[in-house]
Amino acid sequence: MTWTSLDTWIVITGILSALACAIPGCFLVLRKMSMMGDAISHAVLPGLALAFLFTHSRDSLSMFIGAAAVGVLTALFIDWVNRLGRVEESAAMGVVFTTLFALGLILIVRGADHVDLDPGCVLYGAVELVPLDTVSVAGWPVPRAVLKLSVMLLLNIGFVCALYKELLISTFDPALSDTQGIPSKWMNFLLMGMVATTAVAAFESVGSILVIAMMIVPAATAQLTTDRLSGMLWISGAVAVASAVFGHLAAITLPPLVGFEDTNTAGMMAVVAGLFFTVAVLFAPRKGILSRLLYQLELTLKVLQEDLLGMLYRLEETPTDSPEFHTEQTIEEALLVNPFQRFLTTYGLKKKGLLKYSDSGWYLTDEGRERARKLVKTHRLWEVYLHTHLDTPHVHSTAHRLEHSIDESQLHQMDQELDYPDIDPHGTPIPRE
Amino acid sequence: MEALQDSGTWEQILRVVSLSDYNTRVVILGTTALGIACGLIGSFMLLRKRSLMADAVSHATLPGIAVAFMVMVAWGGSGKWLPGLLAGAALSGLLGMGLVLVIGKYTRIKEDAALGIVLSVFFGLGVSLLGLIQKMREGSAAGLESFIYGKTASMLTSDALLIGAVAALSIGVVVLLFKEFCLLCFDQDFAAAQGFPVGKLDVLLMTLVVLVTVIGLQAVGLILVIALLIIPPAAARFWTEKLLPLAVIAAAFGGLGGALGAALSAVVPKLPAGAVIVLTNSLFFVLSLIFGSARGVLVRFRQQYQLSRKVGRQHLMRALFECTEDEHREVVSFAELLACRSWTSSRLRSLLGRASRDGLIEGSADGVRLTSAGEEQASRIVRNHRLWELYLINYADIAPSHVDRDADRVEHVLDPATIRRLEELLKEEQKAAPKLSSPHPIERSASS
Numbered sequence: 001m002t003w004t005s006l007d008t009w010i011v012i013t014g015i016l017s018a019l020a021c022a023i024p025g026c027f028l029v030l031r032k033m034s035m036m037g038d039a040i041s042h043a044v045l046p047g048l049a050l051a052f053l054f055t056h057s058r059d060s061l062s063m064f065i066g067a068a069a070v071g072v073l074t075a076l077f078i079d080w081v082n083r084l085g086r087v088e089e090s091a092a093m094g095v096v097f098t099t100l101f102a103l104g105l106i107l108i109v110r111g112a113d114h115v116d117l118d119p120g121c122v123l124y125g126a127v128e129l130v131p132l133d134t135v136s137v138a139g140w141p142v143p144r145a146v147l148k149l150s151v152m153l154l155l156n157i158g159f160v161c162a163l164y165k166e167l168l169i170s171t172f173d174p175a176l177s178d179t180q181g182i183p184s185k186w187m188n189f190l191l192m193g194m195v196a197t198t199a200v201a202a203f204e205s206v207g208s209i210l211v212i213a214m215m216i217v218p219a220a221t222a223q224l225t226t227d228r229l230s231g232m233l234w235i236s237g238a239v240a241v242a243s244a245v246f247g248h249l250a251a252i253t254l255p256p257l258v259g260f261e262d263t264n265t266a267g268m269m270a271v272v273a274g275l276f277f278t279v280a281v282l283f284a285p286r287k288g289i290l291s292r293l294l295y296q297l298e299l300t301l302k303v304l305q306e307d308l309l310g311m312l313y314r315l316e317e318t319p320t321d322s323p324e325f326h327t328e329q330t331i332e333e334a335l336l337v338n339p340f341q342r343f344l345t346t347y348g349l350k351k352k353g354l355l356k357y358s359d360s361g362w363y364l365t366d367e368g369r370e371r372a373r374k375l376v377k378t379h380r381l382w383e384v385y386l387h388t389h390l391d392t393p394h395v396h397s398t399a400h401r402l403e404h405s406i407d408e409s410q411l412h413q414m415d416q417e418l419d420y421p422d423i424d425p426h427g428t429p430i431p432r433e
Numbered sequence: 434m435e436a437l438q439d440s441g442t443w444e445q446i447l448r449v450v451s452l453s454d455y456n457t458r459v460v461i462l463g464t465t466a467l468g469i470a471c472g473l474i475g476s477f478m479l480l481r482k483r484s485l486m487a488d489a490v491s492h493a494t495l496p497g498i499a500v501a502f503m504v505m506v507a508w509g510g511s512g513k514w515l516p517g518l519l520a521g522a523a524l525s526g527l528l529g530m531g532l533v534l535v536i537g538k539y540t541r542i543k544e545d546a547a548l549g550i551v552l553s554v555f556f557g558l559g560v561s562l563l564g565l566i567q568k569m570r571e572g573s574a575a576g577l578e579s580f581i582y583g584k585t586a587s588m589l590t591s592d593a594l595l596i597g598a599v600a601a602l603s604i605g606v607v608v609l610l611f612k613e614f615c616l617l618c619f620d621q622d623f624a625a626a627q628g629f630p631v632g633k634l635d636v637l638l639m640t641l642v643v644l645v646t647v648i649g650l651q652a653v654g655l656i657l658v659i660a661l662l663i664i665p666p667a668a669a670r671f672w673t674e675k676l677l678p679l680a681v682i683a684a685a686f687g688g689l690g691g692a693l694g695a696a697l698s699a700v701v702p703k704l705p706a707g708a709v710i711v712l713t714n715s716l717f718f719v720l721s722l723i724f725g726s727a728r729g730v731l732v733r734f735r736q737q738y739q740l741s742r743k744v745g746r747q748h749l750m751r752a753l754f755e756c757t758e759d760e761h762r763e764v765v766s767f768a769e770l771l772a773c774r775s776w777t778s779s780r781l782r783s784l785l786g787r788a789s790r791d792g793l794i795e796g797s798a799d800g801v802r803l804t805s806a807g808e809e810q811a812s813r814i815v816r817n818h819r820l821w822e823l824y825l826i827n828y829a830d831i832a833p834s835h836v837d838r839d840a841d842r843v844e845h846v847l848d849p850a851t852i853r854r855l856e857e858l859l860k861e862e863q864k865a866a867p868k869l870s871s872p873h874p875i876e877r878s879a880s881s
Contacts, residue, residue, distance in 0.1 A: 034549040035485050042656065084730060085722045090545070091484040091667045095718055098660030102711035105582070105657075109705050209560060213553035220546045255565055263564035270557025277550055281540055289539060 007248065009131035009143050014244030014269055016149035017202035018214040022240040023156045024194045025215035026232050029223060030171050035090065036075065036192065037215040039097035041199040041208035043074040045104025053111045064200055071196025074100060075189065127206050127265050145205040152201040159194055160233070167191070168229055206266045213270035214240055221277045224284040243273035303404050304345045306375055307335055309354065310403075312364050313372035313431075326361040373431045374411075379403040380424035380431075381414050387425040388418065395425055446700050457699045460585060463593035464691035464710055467652050470600035470645045472665035472687025473607055476680040477638055479666040480618040485548055486530065486639075487662040491646045491655045492552035493529025494522035495559025498580055498650075502566060515592070519647050522580070526643040529555050583654025585695065585706030592651060599648045603641050607680070614638060615676050653707030660711040661687060668718040671725025690714035742787070744845050748774060749784045750793065750811035751818060753803055755871070758815075766800035818844045820855045822872050827859065833873045 021037075028034050047070030048063055055062045074096055081092040134141040160167065166187055170177040174184035195215070203211045222235035247269030252262045282290050311334055312326060332342045346362060349355035354368030364372060382399035386392040406414075423429050448454050478484050501521025506512040529551045536547035563577060607614065616624035617634050625631045642662070649658030669682035694710030723730050752773040756765045771781055785801060788794045793807035803811055821844055822836040831839060847855075 029543075029546045032543050032545050034543075034546040035488070038488065038549055038552065081722070085671070086728060087667050087670070088479070088482055088484070090482060091479055091663055094484045094488065094659060094663035095667050095715070098657060098663065098711055099715040099718075101656055102660065102708035102715070105705055105708040106712070109703055109708075207560075209553055209556045212549060213557055216546055216549035216553060220542050220550055223542065223546075224540060251561065255568075258565075260565050260568050263561045263568075267557040267560035267562075267564065270553050271561060274550065274554030274557070277554075281536070287541055 006131045007252065009146065010127055010265060011245055011248050013127055013130045013143065013145055013149060013205050014210075014248055014265065015241050016146060016153055017206045017210070018218070018240035018244045018269070019237055020149060020153040020156050020198050021202055021211055021214035022218045022236040023153075023160055023233065024191060024198055025219040026222065026229070026236050027167060027171055027191055028195065028215060029219040030229070030232075031188075031191075034216045034220075035093055036078075037195055037199065038212045039078065039093045040071045040074050040192070040196050041203055041211045043097040043100035043104075044068075044071050044196070044200055044203075044208075046070055046100050046107055047104075047200075049104050049107035049111065053107065063204075064197075067200040068193075068197045070100065071200060072189070072193050075192035075196070127210075130205050148201055149205070152198055156194060156198060159190075163187075163190070171229075206269075210266040210270055213273050214243070217270070217273040217277050218243065221273075221280045224277075224280040224287050239273065239276050243269050243276060247272040301344055301348060304335060304337065304341060305349050305354075306404055308345055308349065309364070309368060309372040310375045310379065311335070312355075312362070313369065313376050316364070316369070317428075317431075326363065331362065375403060377431050378406060378411055380428065381411065381418065381421075382406075383424045383426070384418050384421050384430075385414055442700075454699075457696075459590050459593045460588045460699065460706065461692050461695045463588050463596045463652060464585060464695040464706070465688045466593070466597045466600040466691075467645070467649055468661060468665070468687030468689070468691030468710070468714075469684045470596075470603045470687075471649060471658070471661035472669070472683035472685070473680055474603055474638075474641050474645050475662040475666040475687075476669065476676070476683045477607075477614055477618055478642060478662060479670065480676070480679075484663045484667075485545075486533065487642060487646060487659045489533055489548040489552040489555075490526045490530050490643055491650065491658050492559075493555040494526040494647060494650060495556055495580070495655065496562055497521035497523070497525025497528075497559075498577060499559055499562035499566060500525070502577060503562070503569075506569065515595075515651070518577075518580075519595075519651070522647045522650060523643050525555065526646060527640065530639055530643065579654075580650050581655045582705075583650070583652055583657060583707040585652055585710070586698065588652060596648045596652060599644050603645060604684075606637070606641060610634070610637070611677070611680075618676065653710060657707045657711045660714060661691075664711070664714040664718050665690065668714070668721040668725075671721040671728045673727050686714065686717050690717060740845075745780070745784050746788060746791075746793075747814050747845055748776075749781075749788055750803075750807065750814050753794065753801070753807075754811035754815045757802075763802040764797050764800045765802065769800070814844070817847050817852060819871055820852065820859060821847065823859050824855055826872055837873060 025034075025037065028037050044067040047067040050070075051063045051066030054066075077096045077100075078089070078092050081087050081095060082089050085092070087095065130143050130145045133144045135144050135147060136142070137147065166177070166182045169180065170182055170184040170187035177184045177187070199208065199211045199215075202214075206214075218236035218239035219232065221239045222232040225235055226232050248265050250272055251265040251268035254268075255261060255263050280288065282288050285291055286295075308331065315326070328339070328342060328346075331337075331346070332339060335342070335345070337345070346355060346357075349368070350357065354365055354371055355362055356365050356368075357363075379399050382402045383395040386395040386398055392398060421430060448457070475484070475487070478486060498518050498521055501518050502512045504521075505514060505517050510517075533544065533547045533551050536542050536550065537544040542550070566577065613624070613629055613634050616627070616629060617631060617638065621631055624634075645662070646658055649661055652658075653661065665686035666679065666683040668686050669679050672682050673679050690713040691710055694713040695706050697713070698704040698706035698709045721729065726732060749770075752770055753765055756769060756773065757763055767778075767781070770785075771778055776784070785794065788807070789796060789801070792804060793810060794801045795804055818840050821840040822833075825831045825836045825839055826833055
C-alpha cells in the first residue's frame, strides 16, 4: 500500500461528505423518514439532466440548483400524493422517486448528444477523480469538491446550531411544537431542503449510495448507543468519520490480499459503516443484543442463586435425624437446572462467601444463612400479603416470583403493614432475628 | 419526435402493434408478463405497508450477482450464465430482506431505517465487488452493470420465457393461496388464531417478491423494477376497496404499462424501454389519482361538495323553521336569516337560490317562506335535531346549553334506522311534549 496525497484528499472528501450527510440523517432516522433520503437522492436525476440540457455545461452551480430544486420538489410531491391521494407514505415515496428517476434516465438518453452524463456516476460517484479537479485557495491547490463539501458541512452545522431547539421539539413531538408556535410542517420542509442540498452536494463526488448510507447508517448506529439527540449527533459524526477513513483504507488494502489493485472507495465506506452498525447491534451498552443477553443471564443467575439459598435454608429448617448432604446432583434435581447452570450458581455463591463445599456436599455459611433467612422471610411475607390483601388462592408461585425483586425498606414496610405476622398462610413460621 | 416524420413510421408502428417483428414480440410479451406478476405481488406489499421493501430487496441483489459471477469464474465458467447470476441475486435479496425484518424486530431501529441500512450497505458491497470484477482479467464485467439499468430492448427469447415462467408461477401461487394472503394482509393475528402458518405464508410472499424482483432486474434494471412493484398497485387502489379487484386491476395496469411502454420505445428511437414502462405506469397512477372511482380526487371532491350542499340546505331549512315556529307568521326577512348562523350573505343567497329552485321555499315581498314541501322537510330536519339533542341531554349527560352545537354536527348524518331507535329510546320525553319543542331556548329569537 502506498499512501499518496491523492489518498489524503479522497479521505478528506469522504469525511466531509459523511459528516454533512450524518447531520440531517439523525433527524431523518428519528422522524422515521429514513427512506426520504433514499427517495430524494434518486429523484434528483431529472434535475441534473435538465440543468445540463438548459446550460449545456457541467457547471457546478446550475447543476446544484437544478438538483436541489427537484430534491425539494420530491418531498413536496410525496407529501401531495400522500395527503391528496391518501396513498400510504412509503408507497407514495416509491411512486414519486421511481417516476422521477425514470424521467431523468429518459432525459439523459434523449439529450445524450448534448451532454456527457453517466447515470452510473450518480449512483456510485467518482471519489477517486475528486483530487484531479482543483482550484487554488491561497496558493494551495484544493479539490473543488472539498471546498464545496466544506461549505455544505458548515451550513448544516450552522443550521442545526441555530435551530437546535426547534428541530428537537418538532422531531419528537410535532403536536407540542405546533402549539408552541413552531410549525412542524415548515420545520419538516426546511429539513427536507437540507437533505436535498446535502445529497446533491455530496453525491457528485461520492455517489448517491454513499449519501444514503451516510445519512442512515451512522445515525442508526448512534441511536443504538444513546438516548439523547446531542449525543446521537456527536456519535453519528464519529461513526461517519471512522467509516470514511477505514472505508478508504479497506478499499486500498483489502483487494491486494486477493490479488487485485483496489476497488470502489464509496462502496467500501458504506460497507464499513454497515460493520459499525453490526457491532452496535451486537455490543451496544444496554441496547445491544449481546448486552441484553448478558443482562438476562445475570438475572437468571441471580434468581437461581437466591432459589438455591432459599432451598438450603428450608432444608435446614426441617429437623432431620441425619444431616443432609447437598451434592451437585441433588441441587440440579431440586432446581431443575443442567450441570453448567448449577456450576455457575454454586460458583457464584461460593465466590460471594455464602456457600461452602465440604466432602459431604454444599452447605450454607453463616453469612449465607443470614441472606437465605431474609429471602425466606420475604417469600413468606409476600405470601401473607397476597393472601390477606389480594385474596389470591395460590400464593406460593406468585411469591416465588416476587421475592427476587424487593429491597430492604420495602420489605420492612410490608412487614409493618401486615402487623409483623408470625406464620405464613401455610402455617410455616416466618423467620425473624 | 423526428422519427415520426419518416415515411416508414406508420409501417413501423403497425409492425410493433401487430407483433410481427420477432424481437419486438419477445420484448413486449416479456415486459407484459413482468408487469402482470409485479402488479399482482405488489398489491399484497402495498396492503402490508411494505412497498419500500422492494427497494431494499432490489438493491440487495447486487452483491449476490457479483459473488455469483466471481464464483462461476473461479470454477472456470464464463461468469455470465444467467440462471447462476439470478440465483445469486435471489439469495442475497432474500438475505437482505431477512436482515431488514431481523433488525426491525430485535433492535430499537425502526423498519424504515432498517430498509435504508440494508439497501445502502448491500449496494455498497455490490459496487465494491463490481469494482473488483472490473479489474479481473476475465473481467468484461460490463454486462453486469446492465442489471442496474436493465436492457429491455435486448431481451432474448430465453429471458422472456424465464419471465413468463416466474409470472405464471406467482399467479398460480397467488390464485391458490388467495384467501390466506388476504388474511395475512388484513388481520394477521386472526389468521394465526385460525391456525394458518402465518410465518410461512409471510416467507412465501416475500420469496415471491424476491423472485419477481430478480427477473425484473434483468429486464428493466434494479431501480425501475421497484416502480413496477409499487406504482400499479398504488394506482389500482384508487379504483376499489376490495383485495381481489385490487390485485386484478394492478396486474392489468402492470401488464398494460409493460406492453405500451415497450411498444412506445420500439417505435420511438432513443427511448430506454425500462424508463418508458415506468413512466407509462406513472401516467396510469396520475389518471387514477384524479379519476379513480373509489378514492380518486374528483370523486372525493364531489362527495365533499354534495355533503356541504346538503348540510347547507338543512341549516337553512332549520333556521327558517325555527324563526317562524312560535310566531304566527310565515315570512322571514333576509336580515333575520343572516343573523341566525355565521354564514356570509353571498353564501346565504346561493343557498336560498338553490332551495327555491328545488321548490322548498318561495320568495315574497319582504322575505322568504317555506312551501308546503319545504315545511314538511324542515319539520323533519328540526325533529331530528331535537331528538338528537334530547338524546345527548338524557344519555350523554351534556348540559342543555351545549347540545345545540353538538347536535348540529351529527344531525346531517342520521339515517332513518338511527332515528327510529332514537325515537324508541326517547318515547317518554316525546309523550310529554307531542310537538317536540326545543330543549333549550333558541338564542336568536331573543336577539331579533
